[in-house]
Amino acid sequence: MRGRSTVLPDPNSLYGPLDPAPDAGYEDAPPRMGFFTDTSVCIGCKACEVACKEWNGVPESGLDLLGMSYDNTGALTANSWRHVAFIEQPRRPGAATQAFDDNPVSPATAAVGARTETDTGTDPGLPTGSPGAAARMSGGPEFLGMPGAQPPGRGTGVEGRTDFRWLMMSDVCKHCTHAACLDVCPTGSLFRTEFGTVVVQEDICNGCGYCISACPYGVIDQRKGDGRAWKCTLCYDRLGVGMMPACAQACPTESIQYGELDELRERAAARVATLHERGVPEARLYGHDPNDGVGGDGAFFLLLDEPEVYGLPPDPVVTTRDLPAMWKRAGLAALAMAAATVAAFVGGSS
Incomplete structure (x- = not known):
């Protein structure tokens, strides 16, 4: 596999913009690719989890409903590279229930969804001739945080009930701009790809676990009975042949959007502005800022509440900055x- 790990970054440049692939030594690197996850349209179907496991051969995580939760994975682990969080939340006064607007998606996502581009990988199963998720969402209802009575089957089934909502988010490795896991890996198992993503080469991982403690998001994990580190690769094998990551390909609502990171950031900012205009002031972006504590993430999110509600650190920093x-x-x-x-x-x- 190509690439090399980065050297320890200059602490004076940690909070400035950085293009990680050229910094890692790639000449004529392609545009940085990544994920924008819009949690306001996540329906908790877990298609992303299934697609990730099927394509990458990730072992099953077991069935654990964690008490009163529908969340059967609980967190990102060595056997769960995608984790759909289910958060049942009492509705606060004035919180939005639904909005009607368009939800623009990336050209790559829209092309596959509309079947104007062939992708031989995981398919979300749209019927032939379907306008695709991007077109379906251009004029239909959009459920923000899954209110109790919308759509049918959610909440208690009591018509008109809106005293709680579901917050759902498909979490994944953030593919940090300044990745502490790269700094501490002694074998070069972790490396930066030409797309700006971070990948673990399990065949040369020695199981030291340094990357696990270095990750500010708690993403990386060791597999029991194996000892090696595992996490999302952003489907590096698919990216190399021009295909979309399996999770984004399978997402039926286009909650997970894949594309060039700069374009995703622009579209995400427009999306937040639209939601604010529709009366959803709690909508915010997380991990999009190149000047934050990790230099911005290659996978960032639109949230409908504080990051802590979703189990995300409010102010992540590069753990190796000092x-x-x-x-x-x-x-x-x-x-x-x-x-x-x-x-x-x-x-x-x-």
Whole structure:
């Protein structure tokens, strides 16, 4: 596999914009690719989880309904590279129930959804001649946070009930711009691809676990009985032949959108502005800012509540940001100790 891990970043540039593929040594790198996940249209179908497992050969996670939750995976793990969170939340006064607007999608997503482009991978099963999810959403209802009475089958089934809502989010590795997991990997198992994503090469992973503690999002995990690290690759094998990641291909509502990161960020900002105009002030973006603590994420989200509600850290930072300064101080201390030892030896011998 191609690529190499990055060196420890300059702490003075950690919060500035960075194009990670050229920084990793790729010449003439293609545009950075990534995910924009619009949680306001996620229906919790878990098609993304299934598609990810099928395409990547990820083992089953087991069936654990976690008490009173419909969430049977619970978190991102070595055997769950996509995790659909189910959050049952009492509705606050004034919270939106539904809105009618268009939800623009990336050209790559729209082309496959409208069947104007062939993709031989995982198929969401749209019938022949379907206008695709992008067109279906251009004039129909959109359910923000899945209110109790909409659509049928949600909540208690009591007509008109809106005292709670479901918040759903398909979580995934963030493919950070400044990825601490790359900094600490001693074998080069983790590397930056030409698309700006971060991939684990399991065949050279030694199971040290350094990347697990380094990840500010708690994404990476070791598989029991294996010991090696595993996580989302953003379907690197599919990207290399011009195909869409399996999860985005399978998503029936286009909640998961794939494309060039710059274009996704522009569309996401427009989407938030539209929701604000429709009376959804709680809509916000997470992980999109190139000037945040990780330099922006390659997979970012539109949320309908605070990040903590979804189990996301409110202010993630590169966990290795202080390593260069620490090594510098350690080096200076070692030199000072060596100088003191030499001086003591010279003074004692005279």
